[in-house]
Amino acid sequence: MEFETKAIHISQEPDPTTGSIIPPIYQTTTYVLEEIGKDKGFDYTRSSNPTRLALEKNLAALENGKYTVSFSSGMSAISALMDLINPNEHVIVSDDVYGGTYRLFEQVLRKYGLDFTYVDSTNENNVKEAIKDNTKMVWIESPTNPLLKISDIKKIAKITKKHNILLVVDSTFLTPYFYRPLELGADIVIQSTTKYISGHNNIIGGAIITSIKEIYEKMKFIQKTVGAVSSPFDCWLTLLGIKTLAIRMERHNSNGIRVAEFLSSNKKIRRVIYPGLKNHPGHKIAKDQMTGFGGMISFELNGGIETGIKLMNNVRLCSLAESLGATETMITHPTSMTHAEIPRDVRLKIGITDSLVRLSVGLEHVNDIIDDLKQALNKI
């Protein structure tokens, strides 16, 4: 079955009692037993819920994985996954990860004795060289947030397999429509379903997808025990969003290409980072391992921070907001917003300058997005 068809139909059968083409939301806390020891597969919604199960099965099918465990946010999914790592064990991480992931690793997990090394994973040799005897996981974000760095998952998977290390890929920026790391050798995929997967700026959610039964069982245990579960309503909205994921991603991509080309041609802009541009260092790997470039663009203005702030304050159609991957075009200042918790020297070292602007190109008509950026650029 093709991706679009899976997105619409897997675990989305009409309701058998009424014929309702959209399955109902099982907005319930608990389930009535026929007698002691005899339930219908559900006992309490923190453990399992039919709407959440439908989302989990659907997402597993889209990633070509066997199992999904769904959480109440991308961060709670990441946090659950880190339960696989014990005190005194080591994790290698892409140096340009989402600021919240960095904050969790550095400000929460380090104090429990977990060790993290950050490397530029666009060169797989950096990953290889960082391996220690106690390395248990390699954590790749690709494309990264906000510098859109691309890592070669096939090459990194060869290294992790050889050393018996788990390879995790946070592929939130491209979704399984454009990018399926499990097919390239990754063991686990992380999605912040808050973004493109649900796609409408109306839920917070996260998911862990894998084909390894042992990891699935551990994550089910954490889901039920820690309890950061996604609500039935959020799962239902996410399933609704997934029905149009393919068509939305196509438009994010085509709008992204047009906006990146416009920004590249503007003299007030010093540098545009978009994997779909031929001058992007990861362009070739993106073409080989991904089927689209998505709608995320980062850029720097000639005038530095002041001009960047002026631009962001002058947009009218684009929303000055955190988050990404939804119908509305959103403009963000990573330094003061999404990546504010990363120490300035660490940020500057990896290239997140104060003047970097991140754009999540939405689904408005591309001419209107470009016109808005044009008028804002004219004012600076």
Ligand SMILES: Cc1ncc(COP(=O)(O)O)c(C=O)c1O
């Ligand atoms: C790449 C990436 N991973 C994970 C997260 C965390 O997801 P959530 O905000 O759903 O907790 C984000 C949030 O922006 C993100 O950009």
